[in-house]
Amino acid sequence: MNQIIPTPSLKRLPMYYRELIRAIDSGIRYMNSSQLGKVLGIPSTQVRKDLSYVADQGRPGVGYNTRSLADTLENFLGLPQPKNAVLAGVGNLANALILFPGFRHYGIHILYLFDNDPGKIGQELAGRPIYDIHDMAEIIHEQHIPIGIISTPSAAAQQVADTMIEGGVKSIWNFAPITVHATRNVFVLNQDLTVEMAILSFSTLHSDE
């Protein structure tokens, strides 16, 4: 349980967590690796291997206690710990992200919004004031904000990321369709929806083959 977890396994843990929460909400108290794998399309051997990095084995013939395993995963992923975030680039995507119900459940609180448009600065979105992007590094630094979310156009994204890093964020979630690079030890998650669009395009045209 003290080994370093491989990245592909780490990426599957949130899916197990999500399915366990759904199971708990349905009153299911035990699930084995086959049941957990089936809903996700992951082989049971892989499920057991992934979970072995963070939890004890389930009881033979009974499986994992859903509540106990969900708690273990929740703590391993740090979900109960509140993590504040800033968001730069206030448009429709920002609007959707701010109102996305998931954030709060995952401990991520978007506290400050930034933009460079004088028409937006000083306004509010979803109850949060919009600040001048020129003040972003200072606010991140003073408030010890660990997460930066980027929903600017791609031309601005790298510079915005650099400013967030200058302020001291520990991780960046970039939604601009460009690969943002980080200097220093900052985790960057590039979420380029246009890559998925292209895969969707290809798959739509080839699904009969």
Add this chain to the structure above:
Amino acid sequence: MNQIIPTPSLKRLPMYYRELIRAIDSGIRYMNSSQLGKVLGIPSTQVRKDLSYVADQGRPGVGYNTRSLADTLENFLGLPQPKNAVLAGVGNLANALILFPGFRHYGIHILYLFDNDPGKIGQELAGRPIYDIHDMAEIIHEQHIPIGIISTPSAAAQQVADTMIEGGVKSIWNFAPITVHATRNVFVLNQDLTVEMAILSFSTLHSDE
């Protein structure tokens, strides 16, 4: 060039395409695999291998002609071919997706919106009328719509997917935080942002280690 392309290579092609378009916009006429790999953090040998599935080798010492390679990728991915889409679940995420500039460029046109909320049916969003979800299968079938986008709450997502498949879509892009399964030969892209949130949570708390 007639081999079946492996999925990991296929998933990188849109990223090469995106960087080529950016290079073309900056007036760059040739790029080699090292330059293309560097901006994406992909080794040049991998770039050459991925591109070998769809294009001729670049000219030694000169590299790939950016325009020509972009055209090749564009056609391979089917981006110029218009592909109509329906979207089910009209909320903030739907609003962001409809206005996302990428869709049009990737040939994806969201034509019909559906919801089950009587307060939304008959209204408009971004110039598109919102229809009753009970009419979705029929409209998909009559209009030969190949793509279904799901931005409903998770409890409704599988049923919505089943209805889209019943209507005859070829691919589904699911944004509800649940793994949607498809019967028949339908491509499903499950885009669960809560999985990324959990990874972001973990990485934020472990970035100093």
